Amino acid sequence: MVRIANALGLVILSVALLILSLISYVSLRKDSFITSKYDMGGPRIMFHAGFRSQFAMNFLDPSFVPLTNALNEELQGKTSRWKFNRTAFYLQRKEIFHFINIANNFSLTKSGVRVGQLMHFDYSSNKYVFSISNNFKSLLPDMSPIYNKHYNVCAVADFVFRCNFAPTEVYYKDVGRKTNMTTFNPSILERYYNNLLTIQDRNNFFLNVKKLEGAILWIPAFFLHTSATVTRTLVDFFVEHKGQLKIELAWPGNIMQDVNKYWKTKNLSPKRLSTGILMYTLASAMCEEIHLYGFWPFGWDPNTGKDLPYHYYDKKGTKYTTKGQEAHQLPNEFRLLYKMHGEGVTKLSLSHCA
Numbered sequence: 170m171v172r173i174a175n176a177l178g179l180v181i182l183s184v185a186l187l188i189l190s191l192i193s194y195v196s197l198r199k200d201s202f203i204t205s206k207y208d209m210g211g212p213r214i215m216f217h218a219g220f221r222s223q224f225a226m227n228f229l230d231p232s233f234v235p236l237t238n239a240l241n242e243e244l245q246g247k248t249s250r251w252k253f254n255r256t257a258f259y260l261q262r263k264e265i266f267h268f269i270n271i272a273n274n275f276s277l278t279k280s281g282v283r284v285g286q287l288m289h290f291d292y293s294s295n296k297y298v299f300s301i302s303n304n305f306k307s308l309l310p311d312m313s314p315i316y317n318k319h320y321n322v323c324a325v326a327d328f329v330f331r332c333n334f335a336p337t338e339v340y341y342k343d344v345g346r347k348t349n350m351t352t353f354n355p356s357i358l359e360r361y362y363n364n365l366l367t368i369q370d371r372n373n374f375f376l377n378v379k380k381l382e383g384a385i386l387w388i389p390a391f392f393l394h395t396s397a398t399v400t401r402t403l404v405d406f407f408v409e410h411k412g413q414l415k416i417e418l419a420w421p422g423n424i425m426q427d428v429n430k431y432w433k434t435k436n437l438s439p440k441r442l443s444t445g446i447l448m449y450t451l452a453s454a455m456c457e458e459i460h461l462y463g464f465w466p467f468g469w470d471p472n473t474g475k476d477l478p479y480h481y482y483d484k485k486g487t488k489y490t491t492k493g494q495e496a497h498q499l500p501n502e503f504r505l506l507y508k509m510h511g512e513g514v515t516k517l518s519l520s521h522c523a
């Protein structure tokens with residue numbers, strides 16, 4: 170069970186990946202870090218094509234998170250010294266607001282776009298465009314879905330964020346059932362729903378969206394031009410099923426530049442921030458207190474040493490290509506989040522949720 174905090178739980182469970190060469194490095198390290206009471210079937214050292222010596226990795230990856238005793242203990246669920254520092258959290262929120270107006274930038278709105286307007290993509294060359302159609306515009310909210318939702322709502326109710334339309338049914342013991350908002354990268358249609366090409370694909374997708382009724386589907390359609398075609402498929406689908414699906418759609422515009430500016434002040438400037446840290450940024454405007462689950466940037470389970478898939482719901486043995494993910498710097502993000510955890514700004518839940 171996910172332990173929901175008295176204020177707001179932030180559940181993000183899909184951010185465990187790693188650049189290949191880093192896996193090599195960390196795999197080496199874990200033997201000295203996990204105590205012998207964890208039977209790992211003998212030390213396992215993975216070698217990849219990208220294997221490099223520890224020294225070289227240290228040099229090449231200054232972002233590596235040193236596995237300190239404190240972190241080690243928290244990973245094993247031994248300590249619960251964490252205390253929320255509201256002052257520090259408010260201070261951070263103020264800094265974030267300096268760069269981005271989260272309530273307004275959470276989604277494009279009907280009045281903010283016009284039909285025929287050419288949108289660009291945050292992470293693609295400026296030559297790529299997406300023309301706003303009537304159908305697309307009809308799916309935009311009249312006003313920001315989170316406009317009056319911050320502070321009070323957050324103080325009295327739990328609000329659970331998820332990433333990537335992650336399934337919960339099979340995994341509810343670990344990830345909980347509640348979802349109040351999930352990100353939905355249009356490419357999910359391609360990867361998991363066969364571009365909605367068959368009746369069965371459409372039914373599957375419909376039923377899975379239906380399960381989220383009452384929640385917000387946050388669809389970053391303007392980050393990468395490669396999602397343009399699936400975005401049209403998605404728009405058609407939602408227009409066809411308008412009225413049948415009681416779900417709030419949110420379509421952020423080109424917000425990443427502003428979001429990046431804030432994290433850059435914390436010395437975090439990867440080519441692409443993870444969805445997880447992006448959700449944290451949005452949550453900072455809506456929530457009085459944020460707890461993070463599933464933020465772990467390495468390809469192995471810190472408690473058992475076993476391999477972890479990139480997403481918890483990936484099929485066993487799924488090999489993720491590192492293409493595209495090289496743009497992320499998850500260990501760097503983790504290091505920063507762990508620092509924030511230490512400062513009481515946010516709580517990183519590192520041990521087992523069950």
Ligand SMILES: *[C@@H]1O[C@H](CO)[C@@H](O)[C@H](O)[C@H]1NC(C)=O
Binds near residue numbers: 254255256257260
């Ligand atoms: C809470 O955070 C503020 C601002 O960063 C800091 O000045 C203060 O010392 C912190 N309080 C505690 C108890 O750590």
Ligand SMILES: *[C@@H]1O[C@H](CO)[C@@H](O)[C@H](O)[C@H]1NC(C)=O
Binds near residue numbers: 274277
């Ligand atoms: C973000 O919000 C500001 C203030 O309302 C607005 O001027 C700007 O266009 C918005 N940007 C995006 C990408 O939505």
Ligand SMILES: *[C@@H]1O[C@H](CO)[C@@H](O)[C@H](O)[C@H]1NC(C)=O
Binds near residue numbers: 326328347349
């Ligand atoms: C969050 O979602 C759950 C269902 O998943 C719902 O019961 C709850 O009321 C929602 N909370 C808010 C604040 O919307």
